[in-house]
Amino acid sequence: MAPEDHEGATSLLQSFERRFLAARALPSFPWQSLEEKLREPSGSELLLAILQKTVKHPVCVQHGPSLKYSRCFLSKLIKKPSGDSVTLSESTAIVSHGTTGLVTWDAALYLAEWAIENPAAFTDRTILELGSGAGLTGLAICKACYPRAYVFSDCHAQVLEQLRRNVLLNGFSLELHTPIDSGSPKVTVAQLDWDEVTSSQLSAFQADTVIAADVLYCGEVTLSLVRVLKMLTDCQRKKAPDVYVAYTIRSQDTGKLFITELDRAGIHWEEVAPHTGKLFPYEEHSAIVILKLTLTGRHGV
Incomplete structure (x- = not known):
């Protein structure tokens, strides 16, 4: 990755991290800049890094925003690489109604x-x-x-x-x-x-x-x-x-x-x-x- 590309990715990560930790409105996130970065070969690495800086951030693991906010954020994030999102209803228990089929593995x-x-x-x-x-x-x-x-x-x-x-x-x-x-x-x-x-x-x-x-x-x-x-x-x-x-x-x-x-x-x-x-x-x-x-x-x- 060229130095300027690395600098741009770092800046984008910081922007996502700060907004997520502050629970800012989702439209305020730099989604357009993310879409441009995802066209590059390192796009999948950037998505993983964003997850680490947001929903998997140590602060969020213990004192994260509401579950609804996190789900909305993940839904919008998934749309960027795939062009669409999947909405899923599933059980919160590993075994429910005598089956393990009500959760995603x-x-x-x-x-x-x-x-x-x-x-x-x-x-x-x-x-x-x-x-x-x-x-x-x-x-x-x-x-x-x-x-x-x-x-x-x-x-x-x-x-x-x-x-x-x-x-x-x-x-x-x-x-x-x-x-x-x-x-x-x-x-x-x-x-x-x-x-x-x-x-x-x-x-x-x-x-x-x-x-x-x-x-x-x-x-x-x-x-x-x-x-x-x-x-x-x-x-x-x-x-x-x-x-x-x-x-x-x-x-x-x-x-x-x-x-x-x-x-x-x-x-x-x-x-x-x-x-x-x-x-x-x-x-x-x-x-x-x-x-x-x-x-x-x-x-x-």
Whole structure:
């Protein structure tokens, strides 16, 4: 970074820090200057630095502004790199109504960031998400990657109810027939139990791309996921869908069983290269990986 560029970024950071600590009105922040800086290669680093100087500032951690103010600030900040924002209703408890699907987990945020940097993997495609949870990843893809259709799925009634609310909250329709010229993908929310779903039901989705995030939290669920992937392999299609699975490595066993079962099923896998931009304030030291799966042929290792 040239000295003058570094000086400009430092000045911008100070301006954001002072206004945020003083809880100034959001329109008074130098948003236009930020947009100009974000066009530079170091734009993602600048966003992270702004988070450190505002919502993650030591003073704010202990004596921060109101939660409403912080949320409004983050919403406006997220709009700058992506051109839009995602509004989400979720539970404040990690486990609620007997499920962990009512909150957003780190790998879902990580996969959303990767998708925004790699829109070609989703543009003009039909996407099936397995275990959508609160729906953040899918909503980000629908807004930033222009899919043709998007299917949110989960098995828990409370999660499905919240998913429908979040889809509508973000301006998408759940009508069966979305006009082709509407500019929005056709969005549906489907009940999908991995232990009961059939190959014909999966085939009916006609998915070009399948994704899942933070669903490898126990061995039983991991085995159920591989069962679904094997059925997708067997579906009568001209071309098997691309599959991306993101998960947080919480222990050595987190992904070990998954990879072992993929190899046993003859499903090729490869780790996707990390993306460069960070848009969401998840745990910085989380070890998160994304695997791209090929549903034909055996892994060569």
